[in-house]
Amino acid sequence: MSSQEYEEVLDYVEGSYESLIESHDLSADPIIRYPWGGNSIRLSWTGDNGISKNIISEIKKEQSQLWIEANSWKDVRSGDTVTRRWEHFPDIDPVPLDGPELEFRIHHGVEEAFEQVYPILDDDLTQEKELQLNQSELNLLDR
Numbered sequence: 001m002s003s004q005e006y007e008e009v010l011d012y013v014e015g016s017y018e019s020l021i022e023s024h025d026l027s028a029d030p031i032i033r034y035p036w037g038g039n040s041i042r043l044s045w046t047g048d049n050g051i052s053k054n055i056i057s058e059i060k061k062e063q064s065q066l067w068i069e070a071n072s073w074k075d076v077r078s079g080d081t082v083t084r085r086w087e088h089f090p091d092i093d094p095v096p097l098d099g100p101e102l103e104f105r106i107h108h109g110v111e112e113a114f115e116q117v118y119p120i121l122d123d124d125l126t127q128e129k130e131l132q133l134n135q136s137e138l139n140l141l142d143r
Helices: 001-021 103-115 135-140
Strands: 033-034 040-046 052-060 065-078 083-088 127-131
Touching: 001 040, 001 052, 001 103, 052 103, 052 127, 065 103, 065 135
Parallel strands: none
Antiparallel strands: 033 040, 040 052, 052 065, 065 083, 083 127
16 A cells, blocks of 8 residues: 555544544544554543543554554542553454455444443453652643
């Protein structure tokens, strides 16, 4: 695939992200598109329950596939200690970049990731790690 064709793939992903934002009334951060050879794009938002979520789509040129993953996390502060609780959803089937109906298949993959991550609640966050933050980083959490 050419660079222009990879850009078209990311355009399809971005369109799917915009569709999710509109149809689910998400208060999403701006869609972040990573150029400079990264060939990935990310949609992030925070739910009403304070759980942050994202969907990351990345072109794997060597496999000629679009990989899609989703994540949920919540940082819990207790004094100067911050614990991140999270869940990772890597089990979305990669989308081959060749073949018919590429835009439809990309939209389906993004929807699958969204359906896994959207309903996550606090009790679903099964992974946990204490974050090592300095005082200025802790101060940013207070904003």
